[in-house]
Each structure stands twice: as structure tokens, then as C-alpha cells.
Amino acid sequence: MKLKKTICAALALGLVLSSANAFAVRDMGDTGKIVYKVTFDDDSAEYELMDGASLAEGEDGMAVDLDSSKSQYVKLGDSITADMTGDYTISVDFLPRDEASYPRVFDIGSGTDNTMFFTHNGGGLPKFRFKGNDLFAAGMKFNIGEWNNLTITRTGTDAVMYINGETAATSNTFANDLSLLGETNANYLGKSQYAADAYFNGMIDNFVIYNYGLSEAEVKSVLGNEADAEIRYFDGENETVFIPSDGNVRVEAETKNFTPGELSYYYIALAYDENGRLSSAAPLSDGRQTLAPGETAADSADISASGRADVYAVFEDGSVQKVSSAVKTDAAFPQSAPEDTMETTIGVHDPSIFKDPQSGTYYVYSTGMIDIFKSDDLINWTRTVNTLPEVPECVKEIYRHDDISEYSNIWAPDMFYNENDAETPYYLTCSYSDAFGQNNSSMILFKSDSPEGPWENGEIIFTSVTGDEELGKVNAIDSNIAVDRETGKPYMVYGSFWEGLHMKALNDDFTVDDMSSVGERVFSRYRGVGGPEGGYIVYNEDTGYYYMFSSYDSLNDTYNIRVARSKSITGPYVDQNGESVDRYDDPEEEAGNLYGYKLTGSYQFDDQTTYYGPGHNSVLNDNGEWFLVHHTRETVGGYATLHVRRMYWNEDGWPIVMPERYAGEELQTLSKELICGTWDYISIGDNTNAMLRSKKLILNSDMTLTYGDVSGTWDFDGEYTLTLNMGDEKITAAVSAAYDRDREAPTLMFTGTNEDNVQKWGKKGVDTVIYK
Numbered sequence: 001m002k003l004k005k006t007i008c009a010a011l012a013l014g015l016v017l018s019s020a021n022a023f024a025v026r027d028m029g030d031t032g033k034i035v036y037k038v039t040f041d042d043d044s045a046e047y048e049l050m051d052g053a054s055l056a057e058g059e060d061g062m063a064v065d066l067d068s069s070k071s072q073y074v075k076l077g078d079s080i081t082a083d084m085t086g087d088y089t090i091s092v093d094f095l096p097r098d099e100a101s102y103p104r105v106f107d108i109g110s111g112t113d114n115t116m117f118f119t120h121n122g123g124g125l126p127k128f129r130f131k132g133n134d135l136f137a138a139g140m141k142f143n144i145g146e147w148n149n150l151t152i153t154r155t156g157t158d159a160v161m162y163i164n165g166e167t168a169a170t171s172n173t174f175a176n177d178l179s180l181l182g183e184t185n186a187n188y189l190g191k192s193q194y195a196a197d198a199y200f201n202g203m204i205d206n207f208v209i210y211n212y213g214l215s216e217a218e219v220k221s222v223l224g225n226e227a228d229a230e231i232r233y234f235d236g237e238n239e240t241v242f243i244p245s246d247g248n249v250r251v252e253a254e255t256k257n258f259t260p261g262e263l264s265y266y267y268i269a270l271a272y273d274e275n276g277r278l279s280s281a282a283p284l285s286d287g288r289q290t291l292a293p294g295e296t297a298a299d300s301a302d303i304s305a306s307g308r309a310d311v312y313a314v315f316e317d318g319s320v321q322k323v324s325s326a327v328k329t330d331a332a333f334p335q336s337a338p339e340d341t342m343e344t345t346i347g348v349h350d351p352s353i354f355k356d357p358q359s360g361t362y363y364v365y366s367t368g369m370i371d372i373f374k375s376d377d378l379i380n381w382t383r384t385v386n387t388l389p390e391v392p393e394c395v396k397e398i399y400r401h402d403d404i405s406e407y408s409n410i411w412a413p414d415m416f417y418n419e420n421d422a423e424t425p426y427y428l429t430c431s432y433s434d435a436f437g438q439n440n441s442s443m444i445l446f447k448s449d450s451p452e453g454p455w456e457n458g459e460i461i462f463t464s465v466t467g468d469e470e471l472g473k474v475n476a477i478d479s480n481i482a483v484d485r486e487t488g489k490p491y492m493v494y495g496s497f498w499e500g501l502h503m504k505a506l507n508d509d510f511t512v513d514d515m516s517s518v519g520e521r522v523f524s525r526y527r528g529v530g531g532p533e534g535g536y537i538v539y540n541e542d543t544g545y546y547y548m549f550s551s552y553d554s555l556n557d558t559y560n561i562r563v564a565r566s567k568s569i570t571g572p573y574v575d576q577n578g579e580s581v582d583r584y585d586d587p588e589e590e591a592g593n594l595y596g597y598k599l600t601g602s603y604q605f606d607d608q609t610t611y612y613g614p615g616h617n618s619v620l621n622d623n624g625e626w627f628l629v630h631h632t633r634e635t636v637g638g639y640a641t642l643h644v645r646r647m648y649w650n651e652d653g654w655p656i657v658m659p660e661r662y663a664g665e666e667l668q669t670l671s672k673e674l675i676c677g678t679w680d681y682i683s684i685g686d687n688t689n690a691m692l693r694s695k696k697l698i699l700n701s702d703m704t705l706t707y708g709d710v711s712g713t714w715d716f717d718g719e720y721t722l723t724l725n726m727g728d729e730k731i732t733a734a735v736s737a738a739y740d741r742d743r744e745a746p747t748l749m750f751t752g753t754n755e756d757n758v759q760k761w762g763k764k765g766v767d768t769v770i771y772k
Contacts, residue, residue: 033210033211034209034210037208038074038208040064040205041062046076046077047077048074049064049072050072050073050075050191052067052070053074056203058095058147060206063204063205064203066202066203066204068100068200071199073188073190073191074188075187078183079183079184080108080184080187080209081179081181082181084177084179084209084211085178085179086212088153088212089209089212090210091149091222092205093148093205094142094147094148094150094202095146095202095204096120096142096200097202101121102119102123102192103120103192103199104119104192104199105120106188106204107188107192108184108187109181109186109193110181110182110185110186112194115181115193116178118152120150126140126141126163126169128169130174131176131180133173133174133176134171135152135161138169140168142163147203148163149223150163151214155212155213157635157636165219165223167216178209189207215608216693217606231251231253231323232251233326234252242329242333243305247305251284251303251309251311252299253267255291255298257291257296262292263290264288265288265289265313265315266283266284266288267284267299267312268284268311268314269283269284269311270309272309272310273305275307280305284299284300284311285300288316306328307327307328327671329670329673329674330669331668333665333738334737336663337739337741338381342383343382344382344383345373346640346641347368348366348371348373348640349368349616350411350534351364351618351630352365352414352629353620353629354451355620356417361375362375362376362378363375363452365415365428366413367410367411367412372451372453377664387453387455392444393457394444395458410430411432411433412430412431412479413429414618415451416428416481418510426448426450427447429446429481430443430444430479431444431479432444433475440466441475441476441477442460442464442476443460443477443492443494444458444460445461461479461512462476462492470518474518475497477496478494478495479494480492480493481510482537482569483569489506490506491503491506491569491570492506493522493535493537495523495532495535496533496534497532497533500522500523500531501521501522501523502518503520503571504517504519522572523535523550523596524581525552525595532551532552532562533550534550536548537569538619540621540653542649543565543649545565549563549617550564551616551617552596553613553689555613557602557636558613558689559615560614560615561614562594562596562597563575563599564581564595564596564597575596576654576757581595597654598685598758599655599684600657601690602689603659603693604692605659605694605763606763609742612632612633612634612635612636613632614630617630619647627645628645628647628657629645630645646736648667648751650752650757652757656734656752656753657751658751659682659751660738660741660747660763661739663739665736665738665739667734667736670748672718674748675735677699677765678699679750680694680697681707681761683758684761686758694763694765695708697724705725710727711727720734720736721733722750722752729754731752731754732752733751733753733762734751734752735748735749735750736750748764749761749764
């Protein structure tokens with residue numbers, strides 16, 4: 001037996017137990033289970049061996065052996081997917097003996113126009129097709145003459161192809177359920193719906209369909225025949241990540257057996273006092289637990305510890321392995337975070353943050369209905385009633401019709417507090433467009449004596465006009481007002497796609513002198529392709545720079561926030577490489593480098609929630625504490641949700657943001673023991689808008705680190721600054737307590753940059769150590 005353990009210092013912990021090297025099939029119960037499987041063993045669904053196909057010893061029990069020269073294949077039952085709706089996973093093990101063209105490992109359907117199939121050589125590439133949607137694994141191949149595993153997962157519209165446990169291809173266009181195939185009578189292993197395609201030559205085993213989308217970690221667990229256990233520590237009803245001073249600790253474990261055989265074990269918790277002396281011991285169950293494949297068990301115990309608590313697993317063969325450890329710390333960890341709902345943070349799009357200087361209340365103004373959201377702490381938000389007036393007559397006159405909807409095509413509100421206006425200091429700007437994707441648009445200024453309205457009927461600040469030689473260069477939406485720190489003069493940055501973001505000086509009454517000029521271009525991309533939009537300017541007194549934030553690419557999924565800075569509010573603005581970002585006619589790429597410092601992009605930690613398109617941000621400087629405010633989607637094109645994150649500044653004066661949403665945490669002194677272990681690590685990059693998925697970064701107690709094939713060292717200053725030396729890369733990061741909304745548990749996180757100012761994120765994850 002080999003054993004893998006997971007350690008997360010004093011955080012949510014896990015254990016991985018491994019047995020023999022064979023592919024496993026697992027059942028997750030009613031909410032996540034196998035709904036169809038052909039294993040060629042006693043637990044298999046019905047099948048029929050055709051044209052002399054036979055069974056032989058495979059890697060895990062019996063498998064079917066197919067000779068393509070004899071046109072051998074397996075016929076499966078009819079309509080096997082007819083009732084399968086929602087997410088799914090398809091997994092199959094196979095050993096190919098040649099690289100014939102388009103041989104089918106499986107083909108489910110009722111003809112060439114209604115099929116779902118996989119071939120390990122579809123034009124030289126592994127290919128999965130479902131009703132015209134394709135996944136190609138470019139650059140990856142299966143091993144000829146060896147056992148391989150293919151796994152296809154679909155969650156929402158996201159599909160992933162795994163080759164032997166490694167991500168090989170992704171897509172966000174798989175919206176169809178398996179039931180779409182309907183009643184099928186041509187369901188095969190080793191044979192195609194297309195007569196011209198080759199038969200499969202080799203062995204096939206464990207064709208399995210699950211009724212949910214496995215995560216990457218679960219895919220690897222199935223392939224590794226692992227059992228996962230999660231260890232957590234509680235202080236009363238509140239989950240903690242340390243041993244509290246009163247010593248009352250509840251230890252709970254949940255174990256899932258992913259192995260093909262029985263797993264026999266028990267846990268024991270050892271408690272220590274502040275001097276490191278053993279003070280008590282308690283088993284986490286009444287006796288040894290034995291789990292059948294696919295079973296789950298829960299164990300718990302109450303112990304008294306004032307210094308440290310360790311949990312060990314004891315196995316049937318007498319081996320003992322440390323599972324996890326919790327240490328005492330004075331650090332404060334957030335214990336909860338509010339749920340996202342339609343009445344709180346869901347449906348917030350293009351959020352503009354504002355702190356009322358009179359009441360201290362925080363407000364966010366959102367696109368669409370121009371709803372207003374308010375909070376006392378930046379954590380708990382409530383939606384208020386929209387008080388924006390009907391579309392002003394001046395807008396109706398421009399568009400020459402009276403039927404423009406009261407709230408349709410209203411974009412990107414922004415709040416500015418004008419301290420020089422004693423009666424109506426709250427200035428709300430927003431934009432009206434003739435239609436989405438058109439640049440007949442006007443930016444309107446509303447005024448009020450309250451941040452919640454009611455609002456005086458608005459007046460036009462500026463208008464863009466489709467087809468006009470000058471005014472057609474821009475789209476007059478996404479306005480933001482900022483003030484020159486030296487002169488007090490207000491300026492407005494605005495724009496979306498077309499020729500980019502432009503800036504116009506405002507008069508004291510917030511009008512512009514010249515309505516026929518679009519102003520100076522300050523942030524653009526080559527020919528306006530991929531944005532930018534959503535410009536927002538802040539000034540940092542500590543660095544002496546004005547920072548302009550903007551968003552690139554599609555608001556539905558590939559949005560990513562870019563930043564440039566200048567010593568002058570009017571520019572020129574440059575990125576971290578000193579490149580000007582106001583270019584339009586010149587190509588924006590040199591040596592493959594996109595202009596603009598990348599602050600955020602789409603990401604996913606450890607196969608948990610996907611976060612698409614963080615973008616259209618605003619920024620709050622709350623008495624020296626900085627926050628980035630933006631929207632993000634959990635599915636492509638889904639509801640936008642409000643995210644508020646802590647923002648800091650690196651040594652070179654560029655902003656860095658925490659990977660988790662703000663839950664009340666502050667930078668504080670942490671112990672090195674909390675930093676040790678495994679982190680889920682993401683490099684934000686600077687030349688990509690793709691979904692970024694984390695990989696494991698292991699920080700060992702001897703101050704060495706491992707990141708895939710890269711080895712290195714790490715250092716910690718004893719407060720909150722972490723230094724990573726990863727090959728040729730040196731990364732400096734700030735570590736903070738956080739609340740992990742995906743796992744619903746406290747955690748640690750870090751944000752920082754390398755020496756080229758490419759941002760890096762980390763969230764405390766699961767450690768793996770091999771025991772033999």
C-alpha cells in the first residue's frame with residue numbers, strides 16, 4: 001500500500017490514501033453518482049460482443065479485446081443517454097495498438113447526424129464530438145501499446161478533456177445535455193457511425209458516465225485509486241484555523257473511498273499543551289472504519305489542547321501516518337461571508353464604488369436599472385429602490401423618438417461628490433445608447449442632495465454620433481470623473497471600444513467647451529479590437545502617480561483588467577514596461593506583449609468555482625486602505641456578481657489584489673508554521689485573456705519549494721511578506737488571512753508580483769506526501 005497525505009497547516013485539511021495501481025470506478029450517491037457503466041466484470045451494464053470480440057485480462061479485471069482487421073466491436077444497450085440531463089462526466093480506459101485514422105473508442109447515437117463519439121486519432125489529434133461541438137487536444141497524444149484514460153467533464157457550458165488526468169482541451173460552448181441524443185440504437189465501443197472510419201484496434205474497459213461534472217482533483221482521485229479525507233477543527237460552533245486559548249477543540253473528519261477495494265483505518269487525535277507536552281489523546285471513532293468502494297464516513301472527537309493538535313491515521317497493516325496539524329496562533333481569520341443573492345450582490349454590473357463623506361456609508365451604482373447597493377462594511381450589501389428619473393427629454397430629442405425604454409441601454413453609472421456644490425453635491429453620471437453595440441450614445445449628469453436620490457432631470461455632457469467623422473470615433477459611455485490634484489480642475493475619461501478611451505476637460509459646472517471634439521485619446525488597443533472600456537482614474541499620494549484602470553475583451557467571459565499610470569492626469573499613461581497605452585494605428589503587440597499591466601483575469605482555484613471576466617472596475621481609497629470593486633460571472637454570460645477585494649501596492653508602485661473577496665481581514669503577523677504546506681497557485685500573466693487554473697505549489701518546512709518540475713526556496717519575514725525563488729523567477733507577495741467562499745472555510749491567501757511585475761496569486765490548498 002502507498003499512502004498520500006494532505007496537510008494544510010492549521011487550515012481545512014485532507015488525507016489521500018492510495019492502494020494498487022489500477023483505474024477505479026466510484027459511486028458518489030444520489031447527488032453525484034455513476035448512472036451507466038460497462039466494466040466487463042460482474043457489475044457491468046449489459047453489452048453484446050460482436051464479430052468475435054472477446055474478453056481478456058485487462059489492467060483492472062476483465063476488458064474487451066478488439067481486432068480491427070475482423071471488424072470487432074461492442075454493442076451497448078439502446079437509448080443509454082435518453083434520460084441524462086444536466087452536467088455529466090464520461091470516462092473510459094483503453095489501450096490502442098495502432099494510430100489508424102478516426103477509430104472510435106466509443107460512438108453513441110443513431111446515425112451520422114446524431115452522434116457523440118471519441119477517437120484518439122481524429123486527423124492526428126484526440127477528438128471528442130457531441131452534436132457538432134468539438135474538443136481537440138492539440139499537442140497531446142495517447143500512448144500506443146499502453147493503457148490510457150480519457151475523461152470528458154461538462155459543467156454548465158464548460159467542457160474539459162483530460163488525457164491520463166491532465167487537462168488537454170477546454171471549451172465553454174457545450175450547453176447540450178446527453179438526453180439531446182434521444183432514443184439511440186447505434187451505441188458502440190470500437191465502431192463508428194461512419195462506414196469509412198476505422199474500427200478500434202486494442203482493448204477497452206471501464207466505460208462510465210456520471211451524472212455530474214468531476215473536478216480535476218476528482219478526476220485524478222479516480223485515476224489514482226485514492227481515498228480523500230478532510231480534517232477540520234472547530235471551536236464551539238465557529239470553525240477555526242487554530243487551537244483556541246481555552247483549549248476546547250472539536251476535530252471532525254470526512255473520508256471518501258475512491259479505491260476499487262475496501263479501506264480499513266481509524267484516526268487518533270493527539271493534543272499538546274503550550275510547552276509541547278502531550279496532554280490528551282482521543283480516537284475519532286468508536287473503532288476501526290471499513291469503507292467499501294464509493295462509501296463515505298464521518299468521524300469526530302472532542303479534545304483539550306492549548307498548544308497544538310495532531311491527527312494520525314492508523315491502517316490495517318499497522319502503518320501510521322500523520323494527517324494534519326493545527327497550531328495555536330493569535331492571527332484573526334474571518335469565519336464567514338454572506339451569501340450572494342439577488343437582493344445583495346447578484347446582478348451588479350459595472351459597479352461604481354462611492355463612500356458618502358457625510359454618513360460614511362458605502363454605495364455601489366450598477367448598470368441596467370441603475371440600482372443602488374449600500375453597505376456599512378463593504379461585506380454585507382443590500383439593494384435599494386432605483387430612483388433615477390425617466391429618460392430626459394434632451395436624450396429623446398437626440399434619438400428622435402419617444403419610445404426609448406425608461407431603463408434600457410443605460411450604462412455604467414459613476415458617482416462623484418462635488419464639495420463645491422452645497423445644495424446638490426452628489427453627481428451621478430450615466431450613459432444612454434440607442435442600442436447595444438452602437439455608438440449613438442450620450443453621457444448624462446444627474447444631481448441630488450442625497451446619494452440615493454431623487455435626481456434632478458439630467459443634462460447631456462457629451463454625445464457620440466455614428467458615422468460622424470469626429471464624433472463617430474468614440475462611444476460616449478463609461479464615464480468617470482477625476483480631479484487634478486494640483487489645479488483642482490475636473491476631467492472626464494470615457495469610451496468603449498471604437499478608438500478607445502478619451503479624456504475631456506470639464507468646466508466648473510461640469511460641462512465641456514467643445515461638443516464637436518472627442519478629446520485626447522489616453523488608452524486604446526490596435527484598431528479598437530478587444531476594447532478597452534470602463535476607464536477609471538485614481539491618484540496614489542504614496543507613489544505620486546495617477547492610475548487609469550480599464551477592461552479588455554468580452555464582458556461575457558474574457559474581461560480582464562489592465563492598468564497604466566502617469567505623473568499627469570492627462571497622460572501619457574504607460575504600463576509596467578514603460579509602453580504607452582494610447583496607441584490605435586500602431587500594432588499593440590511587440591514580441592507578443594500586450595500593452596497594459598494586467599491586474600485580474602478569469603480564474604479557477606483547485607477546480608472549484610470558475611470566475612469569468614472580472615472587469616469594469618472602480619477603486620476605493622478608504623483612508624489609505626485600498627479596495628478594487630468589479631463584477632464577475634460564474635458562468636459564461638451568466639449573472640454578474642459584485643466582488644470587493646483588498647488592493648495593495650508593490651515596491652514598484654503597481655496595484656496587486658487579493659484572490660479572495662474581502663471578508664474583513666487585515667494584514668497581520670503570521671507564523672511560519674501557517675505558511676508551510678501546499679498552495680493553489682496562479683500566475684495572472686500579461687498576454688492572455690484565457691481562463692487561468694491553479695497548480696500546486698508546495699512550501700516545505702526546510703524552506704525549499706516545489707512547483708511541478710521547478711524546485712526552489714522560499715523565505716518569510718515573520719510578519720506577512722513571502723518571498724518565492726522559483727527557478728529564474730523571484731516573487732514577493734503579501735500573505736493574509738481570508739475566507740474561502742468556495743470551501744466555506746477560513747484560509748490563507750497571497751498576492752504579489754515577480755521582478756517583471758507579473759502578478760501571482762496563491763490560496764492555501766492541499767499538501768501531498770508519498771508514504772511507502
